[in-house]
Each structure stands twice: as C-alpha cells, then as structure tokens.
Amino acid sequence: EDQVTQSPEALRLQEGESSSLNCSYTVSGLRGLFWYRQDPGKGPEFLFTLYSAGEEKEKERLKATLTKKESFLHITAPKPEDSATYLCAVLGTDSWGKLQFGAGTQVVVTP
Amino acid sequence: DAGVTQSPTHLIKTRGQHVTLRCSPISGHKSVSWYQQVLGQGPQFIFQYYEKEERGRGNFPDRFSARQFPNYSSELNVNALLLGDSALYLCASSSLLAGANYEQYFGPGTRLTVT
Structure with missing residues (x-):
C-alpha cells in the first residue's frame, strides 16, 4: 500500500527565514507526486506536480524537488x-485517481 | 474560468440521517474524485468516477455511495450517519485525457457536522 510521511508536523518561521519540508513516500510505481497548499477550512490548492527523480519545479518563493524516495518543498525568504498547511500526495501506477496524502506540515510565518 | 464547485458549504445532520453532497467539476474535466478530511489529517480517498463509471473505491463502508451524471457532475451520498462522519468532504476534478497530466483540482469542500 502507498504511504506518505511528512515532516515536521509543524514549523514556525520568522519572515525571511528559509526552510525545507520533507515528504517521504513508498509506492510500487509512481505516476506523480503532488504538492498542495491548504488554508484553514478551505480545499487544497494545487502547487506542483513532479513525475521523475531529479525533477524540480519553482513558483515564487517555493521550490519542489524529487528523489526516488522523498520530495522536498523549499520555502525561500517566506x-x-x-x-x-502544505500537503504532499502520491499517485501510484495502479490507480488513475487515488491520491495518497500525508498528514501535512503546518507552517506559520511571523513578521 | 470557474473552478470546482461544491454544495452545500456547511451541513448539520443528526445521527442516523442521510446526506447528499454535490460537486460540479471544472469545464471539460470528465473525472471526479471524492475525499474525506478529518481535522488534522490529510484527505482520504473515497471514490473516483470517470465517464460516469466508478473507477476506484477507498476503504469506506457501504454507507458511502456516489454517482456521476451525464454532465459530469457528481453526488456523494452517506446513509445512517455516525458521529465519526463529521469531516470536510472534498471533491476534485481532473482531465484524464490521453497525454494529459494527472493533476487534481479541489473544490472548497462541504463541512459536515453530525450531532
């Protein structure tokens, strides 16, 4: 069964203090790894898709990277x-639509 | 462009009652997936429908059912509600056309409270 573990559970940053979130996964075959952002009481907002090891995607202050066992979401000068809350999910090759999510990392950035 | 829409936004039901949640996908998307998200956890997969057929089912009891209509909108039905069914119910749409990516775009969710 596909499994996703995110760490840390929570992260408190000062404005401008860069950091990284980790997403470790096990899947028999990977169709894609997805990062979402979720605000309280709202639906997840799509950020990135990564398909193969070595791939990187960037959007403003966020950069996602992928290896064969984990993905990192780097937040630069937040x-x-x-x-x-940042959620990581994997889609296995045995499914077209079942995203397996981690529990998320709650990020708080203070001025 | 309109995103995924869900109704109602909030719902309060009593144990034992039945509930129907509705979802309209992004225009042109033919696949709808349903997820349950309990506070503090990631979303859990319930169902996927593509071209009006069930293509995947998560580990949920038979009290949960769904269907997809010819216009690709979808309903999630839950019978004999339990307190533990209280959650945010999310609908996601995706294209799944040949050569397309597998990205799923989520709606705002329906907050169900069972008392």
Whole structure:
C-alpha cells in the first residue's frame, strides 16, 4: 500500500527565514507526486506536480524537488502570507485517481 | 474560468440521517474524485468516477455511495450517519485525457457536522 510521511508536523518561521519540508513516500510505481497548499477550512490548492527523480519545479518563493524516495518543498525568504498547511500526495501506477496524502506540515510565518 | 464547485458549504445532520453532497467539476474535466478530511489529517480517498463509471473505491463502508451524471457532475451520498462522519468532504476534478497530466483540482469542500 502507498504511504506518505511528512515532516515536521509543524514549523514556525520568522519572515525571511528559509526552510525545507520533507515528504517521504513508498509506492510500487509512481505516476506523480503532488504538492498542495491548504488554508484553514478551505480545499487544497494545487502547487506542483513532479513525475521523475531529479525533477524540480519553482513558483515564487517555493521550490519542489524529487528523489526516488522523498520530495522536498523549499520555502525561500517566506512571508506571512505563506502561512498554511502544505500537503504532499502520491499517485501510484495502479490507480488513475487515488491520491495518497500525508498528514501535512503546518507552517506559520511571523513578521 | 470557474473552478470546482461544491454544495452545500456547511451541513448539520443528526445521527442516523442521510446526506447528499454535490460537486460540479471544472469545464471539460470528465473525472471526479471524492475525499474525506478529518481535522488534522490529510484527505482520504473515497471514490473516483470517470465517464460516469466508478473507477476506484477507498476503504469506506457501504454507507458511502456516489454517482456521476451525464454532465459530469457528481453526488456523494452517506446513509445512517455516525458521529465519526463529521469531516470536510472534498471533491476534485481532473482531465484524464490521453497525454494529459494527472493533476487534481479541489473544490472548497462541504463541512459536515453530525450531532
């Protein structure tokens, strides 16, 4: 069974203090690894898809990377508006639609 | 462009009752997936429908059922509600056309409270 573990569970950053979130996964075959941002009480907002080891994607202050066993979401010089829960999910080759999510990392950025 | 829409936004039900949640996918998307998210956890997969057929089912009891209509909108039905069914129910749509990516785009969710 596909499994996703995210660490840390929570992260408190000062504005401008860069950090990284980890997503470790086990899957028999990987169709894709997805990062989402979720604000309290809202639906997840799509950020990135990574398909193969070595791939990297960037969007503003966020950069996602992928290896064969884990993915990192790097937050560079974060701002308070980057405060959210960041979710990682994998889609295995045995499924077209079942995303297996981790529990998320709650990020709080203080001014 | 309109994103995924869900209704209602919030719902309060009593144990034993039945509930129907609705979802309209992004225009042009033919696949809808349903997820349950309990506070503090990641979303858990319930169902996937593509071209009006069930293509995947998660580890949920038979009290949970769903269907997809010819216009690709979808309903999630839950019978005999339990307190543990209280959660945020999320709908996600994706294209799944040949050569397309597998990205799923989520709606705002329906917050179900069972008392």
